[in-house]
Amino acid sequence: MAQLSQTKFLKTLPELVIPKLPPEWPQVQTRQPWGFLVQFHFGEPNLHYEVVKAYRTGGYELGLHFEDKNHQLNRILLDGFRRHLFEIKDVLGDGVEAEMWDRGWTKVYEVIPEEPLTLTYQEKVATRLVAMMGCLQPILVGLRAAA
Secondary structure: OOOOOHHHHHHOHHHHHHHHOOOOOOOOEEEOOOOOEEEEEOOOOOEEEEEEEOOOOOOEEEEEEEOOOOHHHHHHHHHHHHHOHHHHHHHHOOOOEEEEOOOOOEEEEEEEOOOOOOHHHHHHHHHHHHHHHHHHHHHHHHHHHHO
16 A cells, blocks of 8 residues: 655544544644644644654554643633543543643643554544544533533
């Protein structure tokens, strides 16, 4: 099976993700500011889902990133997700973590093993990201409303 370049793999990922999202959700917006990642958000670009090459550990990181300039908001969201971490792990598995990152940013994420960048692997990544979004987005909406 033919392999995709990393940039094309990520650039075309939204074509697989978007149709799998619940139709009642707000319209998702995407951006690819660099060739090594793609982001999905629902109106707040600084609170986004991201698929990024995990160079240090290998594989790809899939996660919900809180990169708001308001570091207190990032921390409030992280703390809220940590309160839900047992139920998140029950749905998504033990590989999901919620932690501080750098620059006052925080995230809920997992790293999945790297495979050749084929259409089959791209579908696998898209399906997993949609599962994460399905679990995390309702929690985010609730926490965001409370914040």
